[in-house]
Amino acid sequence: MQQGRRSRAFIPVLSVLAVGAAGAGIAFATLTVGAPEKTGSVQFSNPNSGGAAAATTSTVKCPTVADKLPDIPASAQAEVDRSLRLLDTQIAEANQRIVNTVGQGGPNLVQNAILGPLEDKRVATINRIATAIGRSAARPIGLEVLAPCTLNQ
Known part of the structure; x- marks a missing residue:
């Protein structure tokens, strides 16, 4: 194989992975769009609880x-509304990461891998x-104090 050329089998694999990742992202975005930011947290219920709203893990509170x-x-209204929806999406994504990482990592996993990047x-x-x-x-000042989030236990 020449340098700088990929095998023909490699390109379709990348294409399938890219399409799959894009589809998963669109599906997640569809599920999270429109959720109002009332308390700044999302509760995940236990699918085995028969529909009860009991939380199974900690959640992010912003x-x-x-x-x-x-x-x-x-x-500025349209841009502000888009950004407020993005804040809601960021919280939902952080909560999903918490659910996906239950039992993994060390004691600082949530802070280093979820809350820190969420604040950024x-x-x-x-x-x-x-x-x-x-x-x-x-321009409003002092809004950056609203960036840090905590973990509800």
């Missing part, structure tokens, strides 16, 4: 952002909200 924002200019994502999203508002009105 401060709400929407109620802490100043008046949003009409020109929330800082970026909250900054996008502040920037969107700041294009037409006074």
Whole structure:
């Protein structure tokens, strides 16, 4: 095989993996879109409990952002709404990661692999909200304190 050329069997495998990953991402996004950020946490119920709403694992609890924002200019409303939905999606993804990693890793797994990266994502999203508002009105300050999340036990 020449250098820099991949075998013909390798390319279809990558294509199948890419399509599968994209499909899983779309399916997850479809399940999480539209969930309002009321308490900033998502509870996962035990599928064996007959539909009871009892939580089976810890969940992420994040401060709400929407109620802490100043008046949003009409020109920024769509971007702010998208970013608020993204914050909801980030919480749902973190909760799903908690469910998927139960019993794995050491004592700092949740902080290092879930809460830390979640805070980084929330800082970026909250900054996008502040920037969107700041294009037409006074940029809100101090919103970054809403980025850290905790774990409900």
